[in-house]
Amino acid sequence: MLEFMEGSHAVAEIVKRCRPQVISAYPITPQTHIVEDLAQMVANCEIDAEYITVESEFSALSACLGASAAGSRVYSATTSQGLALMFEVCFNAAGMRQPIVMTIANRSLGAPLSIWNDQQDSISLRDSGWLQFYAQDNQETVDLHMIAYKVCEDHDILLPAFVCFDGFILSHTYEPVSLPMQEEADAYLPAFNPYQRLDAAAPLSFGMYATPEYYTEFRYEINQAQYRAKEAFVRAGREFGEQFGRDYSGLVEGYRLDDADIALVAMGSICGTAKDAIDEMRAAGRKVGLLNIRVFRPFPGPEIADALKGVSKVAVLDKNISLGSGGAVGTEVKAALQGSGISVYDYIIALGGRDVRKRDIAAVVDLAEKGEGDMFYGLRTEVL
Amino acid sequence: MAEVEKGCELFSAGHRACGGCGPALAARLLLKATGENVIISAATGCMEVFSTPYPETAWGVPWIHSLFENCAAVASGIEASLKRQGRKEKVVCIGGDGATLDIGVLCISGAFERGHDITYICYDNEAYMNTGIQRSGATPYGASTTTSPAGKCSRGNPLPKKDMPRILAAHGAPYVATASIAYPNDFVQKVERAINTPGPCYIQVHAPCCTGWGFESGETLNMAKLAIETGLWVNYEMVDGEVVKAKKVRRRPVEEYLQKQKRFRHLFKPARQDDVIAQIQAIADANAERFGIDIKKKESSE
Numbered sequence: 144m145l146e147f148m149e150g151s152h153a154v155a156e157i158v159k160r161c162r163p164q165v166i167s168a169y170p171i172t173p174q175t176h177i178v179e180d181l182a183q184m185v186a187n188c189e190i191d192a193e194y195i196t197v198e199s200e201f202s203a204l205s206a207c208l209g210a211s212a213a214g215s216r217v218y219s220a221t222t223s224q225g226l227a228l229m230f231e232v233c234f235n236a237a238g239m240r241q242p243i244v245m246t247i248a249n250r251s252l253g254a255p256l257s258i259w260n261d262q263q264d265s266i267s268l269r270d271s272g273w274l275q276f277y278a279q280d281n282q283e284t285v286d287l288h289m290i291a292y293k294v295c296e297d298h299d300i301l302l303p304a305f306v307c308f309d310g311f312i313l314s315h316t317y318e319p320v321s322l323p324m325q326e327e328a329d330a331y332l333p334a335f336n337p338y339q340r341l342d343a344a345a346p347l348s349f350g351m352y353a354t355p356e357y358y359t360e361f362r363y364e365i366n367q368a369q370y371r372a373k374e375a376f377v378r379a380g381r382e383f384g385e386q387f388g389r390d391y392s393g394l395v396e397g398y399r400l401d402d403a404d405i406a407l408v409a410m411g412s413i414c415g416t417a418k419d420a421i422d423e424m425r426a427a428g429r430k431v432g433l434l435n436i437r438v439f440r441p442f443p444g445p446e447i448a449d450a451l452k453g454v455s456k457v458a459v460l461d462k463n464i465s466l467g468s469g470g471a472v473g474t475e476v477k478a479a480l481q482g483s484g485i486s487v488y489d490y491i492i493a494l495g496g497r498d499v500r501k502r503d504i505a506a507v508v509d510l511a512e513k514g515e516g517d518m519f520y521g522l523r524t525e526v527l
Numbered sequence: 528m529a530e531v532e533k534g535c536e537l538f539s540a541g542h543r544a545c546g547g548c549g550p551a552l553a554a555r556l557l558l559k560a561t562g563e564n565v566i567i568s569a570a571t572g573c574m575e576v577f578s579t580p581y582p583e584t585a586w587g588v589p590w591i592h593s594l595f596e597n598c599a600a601v602a603s604g605i606e607a608s609l610k611r612q613g614r615k616e617k618v619v620c621i622g623g624d625g626a627t628l629d630i631g632v633l634c635i636s637g638a639f640e641r642g643h644d645i646t647y648i649c650y651d652n653e654a655y656m657n658t659g660i661q662r663s664g665a666t667p668y669g670a671s672t673t674t675s676p677a678g679k680c681s682r683g684n685p686l687p688k689k690d691m692p693r694i695l696a697a698h699g700a701p702y703v704a705t706a707s708i709a710y711p712n713d714f715v716q717k718v719e720r721a722i723n724t725p726g727p728c729y730i731q732v733h734a735p736c737c738t739g740w741g742f743e744s745g746e747t748l749n750m751a752k753l754a755i756e757t758g759l760w761v762n763y764e765m766v767d768g769e770v771v772k773a774k775k776v777r778r779r780p781v782e783e784y785l786q787k788q789k790r791f792r793h794l795f796k797p798a799r800q801d802d803v804i805a806q807i808q809a810i811a812d813a814n815a816e817r818f819g820i821d822i823k824k825k826e827s828s829e
Contacts, residue, residue, distance in 0.1 A: 164608065164611045164612075165604060165607045165608050165611060167603075167604060167607075191611075192611070193607035193608070193610060193611050195603055195604065195607055195641065196641065197600065197603070197637055197641075198633060198634075198636065198637030198640070199633060199634075199637070201596075201597065201600070201633070201634070202597065202600035202603070202633070202634050202637050202638075205593060205594070205597035205600035205601050205603075205604065205634065206600050206601065206603045206604035206607070207604055208593055208601055208604060209568065209591065209593070209600070209601035209602060209603065209604030209605040209608070210604035210605065210607055210608035211604070211608075212591050212601075212604075212605070213566070213604070213605040213608035213609055213612075214608060214612065215607075215608035215611055215612065217604070231594055232593070232594065232597065235593050235594055239593070341566045341589040341591055341605060342589055342616075343563055343564050343565065343566065343588065343589055343616045345589075346563075346586070346587060346588050346589045346590070347589060347590075348579055348584035348586050348589075348590045348591075348592075349589075349590065349591040349592070350591050350592035350593055351579040351580065351581040351582075351584060351592065352575070352576060352579060352580060352581065352592075353581045354580060354581070357581050357582075
């Protein structure tokens with residue numbers, strides 16, 4: 144049954160159905176509605192969890208780390224500056240192999256201060272060891288949370304994950320969403336079964352320091368777990384499709400790519416606008432398609448190369464900038480397509496909440512056709 | 528995550544602390560007090576490094592180290608998780624003075640304000656020893672460290688120790704105490720009281736560092752004892768914010784303590800710094816006044 148609700152509320156509803164035992168979060172726009180809803184659910188005894196009202200995002204994730212190590216399924220949510228404050232804990236949680244799921248209501252990073260959407264925050268943590276999933280709409284946001292817990296808690300993976308959805312554009316937007324019944328959710332996501340836990344009956348030391356004789360091997364094993372997460376995601380996404388009828392077995396998702404000459408590549412809610420723009424361009428006889436990158440970590444390089452076989456040009460829409468280099472997604476797509484003969488153009492777009500309309504997507508396609516790229520799109524030169 | 532081998536001590540010998548390490552003794556006494564039914568949340572620092580080089584661990588109880596500044600936040604999560612699971616292990620944080628008085632204050636303040644049932648032990652060796660003897664908020668006035676060196680225009684650390692026990696008592700902590708490794712039974716009893724008191728409790732245990740302070744490794748306990756006997760360290764207990772008990776002493780002049788340590792050598796050589804010594808004596812006098820530790824005639828020690 145479809146219900147009409149705000150994106151943040153839909154996230155809270157699905158988190159409730161994932162039965163976290165400890166929730167720890169700190170309020171930050173535009174994540175607040177999620178944690179407010181969860182706090183109310185705890186207050187109403189709708190959810191049987193400890194809710195820790197921490198004094199900072201740094202402590203929010205630290206508390207999740209401790210609770211996870213003690214054997215509880217945990218949940219947090221944040222964005223932007225909050226995620227930046229968690230930077231140190233993010234690397235640590237991945238290194239300690241704790242299967243924490245955290246929603247990121249994507250927002251830009253200051254300075255200048257901006258509460259509006261782009262994907263700079265989570266993309267800046269791309270080297271941290273967290274899995275990163277990006278949702279196109281609120282239904283996908285909901286579904287990816289269940290898939291995330293399943294993948295993270297797999298004893299062959301044991302990594303934390305960001306479920307990313309665009310702040311305001313999705314978090315504050317009302318859309319029809321289908322939520323599972325609790326029994327259906329339980330059937331898909333069984334109770335948490337920790338691989339190891341802090342336990343006086345079987346003492347273990349967690350988080351020891353490693354000398355040069357061991358450090359590299361720890362990092363290697365985390366990296367291997369990232370690669371194994373590809374298969375685990377495909378499996379969990381297929382199982383999800385079998386149970387709920389919405390298939391997520393693709394790390395990437397193509398739209399009208401089959402005979403496309405130009406392909407857009409994007410992540411998140413911008414894909415919805417791009418699909419509408421593509422329909423219009425197709426109607427006008429232009430062979431344009433889209434590749435949505437759903438899983439950014441582990442990076443699906445071979446899957447991207449395979450999906451884009453046959454196109455001659457690729458236009459990457461990057462809602463972030465690695466200052467002094469280029470868009471992070473574009474850089475990695477270029478690496479994935481190296482030697483393919485495909486021309487890849489990168490466009491820095493939609494930073495700090497700037498709207499992207501269908502005509503902007505068409506304009507990007509025009510630029511790619513002309514071979515003009517690796518640029519900020521829509522720069523207001525008059526205010527420079 | 529290494530398997531723990533159990534010996535007769537819960538904190539095993541064979542770790543990599545310096546000979547004469549005060550904090551190592553504090554760890555051993557801590558686990559004697561807690562017994563097996565405990566989970567330790569440790570901060571980065573000397574103790575973490577000397578006790579857990581992968582794949583070896585000295586800890587015979589469950590132990591977790593995440594970062595330098597977050598052991599109290601990690602403990603908050605552990606405590607919440609145990610509560611949710613109906614488990615009864617005690618949760619104890621352990622951090623050095625840098626982790627506790629400086630970089631970890633945010634997380635500790637949050638954990639104490641929220642009232643988690645945890646005990647926080649600060650082993651106070653009065654500087655950042657793990658990184659090479661830099662000053663912390665717990666470094667005493669006048670001590671020369673690598674970042675508060677004595678020199679032509681410096682007479683060592685220009686600031687007094689931060690009063691962390693009072694800060695945490697002000698958070699409403701039901702039990703706050705100071706202790707010293709020179710008085711092991713007292714420390715063990717205070718740990719037992721803290722872990723059995725519901726809510727967040729704090730103990731700051733004075734644990735001299737022979738390497739960082741500059742004294743012979745066989746003198747650690749004597750140095751801890753002299754700190755008490757000069758009034759520069761006071762062992763006391765606070766219940767619900769009120770000082771209820773303080774160890775009384777027949778005080779000796781602070782010089783006897785200062786002269787034995789390289790970190791205070793600049794106060795005596797090449798020229799005696801009478802004014803600084805007098806200021807340090809004034810700190811001891813103020814401690815004696817505040818806690819009423821001076822033994823008067825015909826009054827016995829506690």
